[in-house]
Amino acid sequence: MKAINVGIIGVSGYTGVELVKMLISHPTFNLIYCANTEGGSSVAELHPSLLGVCDIAVEKIDIKRASEACELIFLALPHKTAMQTAKELLAKGIKVVDLSADYRLNRENYEAFYCEHEDLDNLSHAIYSIPELHGEIAKGSRLIANPGCHVTASLMALAPFLDHIDLSHPIFIDSKTGVSGAGKSPSSTVHYVNVNDNINCYNIIKHRHAIEIEQHASALCSNEVKVTFVPSLVPMTRGMLACVYATLKDDCDTMEVMKTFYANKPFVRLRNAPPHTKMTSGTNFADVFAARHGNALVAMCAIDNLMRGASSQALANANIMMGLNESLGIPLIAYVP
Numbered sequence: 116m117k118a119i120n121v122g123i124i125g126v127s128g129y130t131g132v133e134l135v136k137m138l139i140s141h142p143t144f145n146l147i148y149c150a151n152t153e154g155g156s157s158v159a160e161l162h163p164s165l166l167g168v169c170d171i172a173v174e175k176i177d178i179k180r181a182s183e184a185c186e187l188i189f190l191a192l193p194h195k196t197a198m199q200t201a202k203e204l205l206a207k208g209i210k211v212v213d214l215s216a217d218y219r220l221n222r223e224n225y226e227a228f229y230c231e232h233e234d235l236d237n238l239s240h241a242i243y244s245i246p247e248l249h250g251e252i253a254k255g256s257r258l259i260a261n262p263g264c265h266v267t268a269s270l271m272a273l274a275p276f277l278d279h280i281d282l283s284h285p286i287f288i289d290s291k292t293g294v295s296g297a298g299k300s301p302s303s304t305v306h307y308v309n310v311n312d313n314i315n316c317y318n319i320i321k322h323r324h325a326i327e328i329e330q331h332a333s334a335l336c337s338n339e340v341k342v343t344f345v346p347s348l349v350p351m352t353r354g355m356l357a358c359v360y361a362t363l364k365d366d367c368d369t370m371e372v373m374k375t376f377y378a379n380k381p382f383v384r385l386r387n388a389p390p391h392t393k394m395t396s397g398t399n400f401a402d403v404f405a406a407r408h409g410n411a412l413v414a415m416c417a418i419d420n421l422m423r424g425a426s427s428q429a430l431a432n433a434n435i436m437m438g439l440n441e442s443l444g445i446p447l448i449a450y451v452p
Contacts, residue, residue, distance in 0.1 A: 119437060122148030122181055124200060125191030126173055128299045130214055132162045133426035134189050139169050141444035144433070148184045150176045176200065182207035187437065189429060190214060194229055201258065202234040211258050212433050214425055218260035219243055219327055228323035244432050246441055247380045247401075248274050248335060253435040261432060262331075264424025265290045265324040265346055268357035270332060271383070271401045272416040275376035276361065276369075277336035280412060284362035286342045288328065293353040293392070296420045304348070315348045322346055354392030355420040361412045369405035369412065377403065381442060382423070382431070390417035397450040399427035422446070 123134050126149040135158055138146040146169075149158055154175030159166040161173060174180065178200070181188055187210040190197045197215035204211050216229060218241035225232050232238060242256040243249070245267055253259050262270075269288050280286070291314075297305045309315075325344035332340035370385065377383040382399050384390075390402035396419050405414040418424050431441050 116143055118145040119143055119187060120145050120147045120185045121187045121189065121433075122146070122150065122185040123189045123191060124150045124176055124181065125214075126158065127151045127161050128191055129295050129421050130425040130429075131191040132165070133421050134191065134429065135162070135165065135169055135171075137427065137430050137444045137446065141430075143437075143439055143443060144187070146171065148174070148181055148188075150174045150181065152176060178203045178207065182209050185209060187212070187433060189433070191426075195233070198232065198234045198237075202237060205237055205258060210256075210436060212261060212429050212436070213241075213259065214261045214429055216263065216323075216327075218258060219262060219266075220330060224326045224330055228326055243331060244435070245270060245428070246431055246435060247271065247377060247383055251435050253432045254438060256436055259429075259432045259436060261425065261429045263324050263327055264292065264296055264355055264418070264420040265322075265344075265357065266327045266331070267424050267428065268355050268401070268416045268418045269324075269328050269342075269344070269359065270335075271418075272357050272359045272403060272405075272414040273328075273332060273361075274335055275372050276359075276363075276367075276405070276412060276414060277332065277338075277340070279363055279365055279367045279372060280361040281364040282338055282340060286340070287360040288342050288344045288357060289347070289360070290344070290355065290357040291347045291349045292355045292420050293351040294348065295353045296355070296424070297348070310348065310350050313350060316345055317348060319345045351392070353419055353421050354396055354417070355424055356390070356392055356417045357415060359412070359414045361414075363407060363410045363412050367407075369407050369414070373403055373405050373414075382445070389415055392417050392419075393451055394449060395419050395423065397422060397446055398448065399423050399431060399445045400447075400449075
């Protein structure tokens with residue numbers, strides 16, 4: 116098959132480097148353009164682990180240059196900056212996979228939790244895709260809104276049970292994430308002495324990923340879903356474990372529900388015991404488990420927050436977008452130990 120030239124804008128961060136690592140060995144995508152806000156360096160200078168592996172120049176963001184070089188661009192930029200860049204790329208006919216929050220929510224929810232939306236035309240046709248939950252909806256699309264990490268893990272635990280739980284009862288989600296989820300920029304939150312030997316709940320109940328979970332869970336079951344969402348920062352580099360607690364309305368076998376729902380989904384693995392985050396580290400796998408205590412449901416999903424929660428899911432969506440096999444270029448072997 117003819118190679119497809121692709122680029123990454125926002126290559127400096129953790130999700131950017133994960134995209135590089137996958138794209139340089141992708142059988143169809145040809146990584147030809149890397150950019151950030153400064154330019155004047157190389158991928159290996161930004162990410163020394165890639166010395167001798169990827170020495171592509173990192174340029175200052177130039178929409179004209181990007182659109183001339185590439186058919187598809189991955190945006191690993193902060194919210195607001197991403198929509199400004201995506202708008203220009205889309206106007207030039209370039210396909211975009213956006214890893215930011217800018218196209219994940221409807222206008223009302225986005226503006227309530229982020230800022231004024233500056234690209235309503237493209238927001239109206241952005242495709243939100245977790246492949247196991249949304250099928251091949253991304254195929255042939257122009258703009259993919261790649262879901263957030265907390266939301267991916269939470270929805271993959273919750274979605275199989277949306278027809279089995281009593282939505283009039285509270286749904287609680289406890290989601291624990293590694294420090295890399297906070298991004299590469301240093302801050303007091305991710306300072307070693309604040310993270311080490313510590314667990315920190317943050318933005319409880321009001322976290323802006325809660326509305327993303329609610330909006331897309333509601334869309335999946337055509338009913339209103341409300342959640343109480345509690346994220347926690349734990350002292351590990353990468354990984355995420357989301358635990359969903361809800362009330363069942365029928366006498367279902369929880370693991371059979373999971374097995375049926377995720378049948379023939381190669382990147383979902385059913386575990387016979389609660390999954391560990393290390394099991395998925397460096398991969399696109401989502402490891403799931405569920406149990407019940409009377410009518411009380413506990414469902415959980417472990418993922419790598421940088422991979423399934425961002426970069427590898429973005430690549431899987433890009434594969435589907437371009438009519439390729441979803442699994443092309445996706446790592447399968449976890450970082451163990």
